[in-house]
Amino acid sequence: MGVIVEFTVDDESLLLRDTLSEVPSMRLEIVQDTASRDGLPIFYFWATGGEYGAFEAALADDESVADYELLERLDDRRLYRVKCSRNSFYDAYREAAATMDDLAADGDGWHLRMRFPDRESLREYRSMYEEAGVQITVHRLFADSGGPGDAFGLTEKQREVLTLAHRRGYFARPREVTLEELAAELDVSPQAVSATIGRALETLVGATVASEPGGR
Structure with a gap:
């Protein structure tokens, strides 16, 4: 039976980590993650809860960010497109045949909700973080009822x-x-x-x- 897991990863090597350390109150809700032609991650996300001037200044200084674009400006949130300058290993979930339900980030790290076909694929994915020395905190793990x-x-x-x-x-x-x-x-x-x-x-x-x- 498949499993659903909600967890947080946090490490200085993670994408956008420097930006979120500078503006820890900002929360990013990822609405799409894809890759450029050269294989580098591209995120589309809503940013809420922080000071946008400081956030954009931090993006400009973040070594993991190649460039960014403000796409939409609303009263309480802004939509950004960010192309990263390097890869991260978070997206290895595709090789594990897992499905990403939710992806968000803030000053505490990256927060993920994922579905795995079985516990073995989850163990393999989790070991990837642990072997790299990245802290992973599991909050919830339960069976995927497939309802x-x-x-x-x-x-x-x-x-x-x-x-x-x-x-x-x-x-x-x-x-x-x-x-x-x-x-x-x-x-x-x-x-x-x-x-x-x-x-x-x-x-x-x-x-x-x-x-x-x-x-x-």
């Missing part, structure tokens, strides 16, 4: 956005609704909708096509 609400490892927000996009004809050709129209209905930015759809589709492919024999 309807957890189908394919999608988060509630991802299911909501994908369902609306499908119902409104976003995936039709030609499209029957724009990102801007979806964003208005969801009361978020078009960039956030695009990022959520992208991450949800990646999760679906990983749980279906890529998980079949010969799919990797």
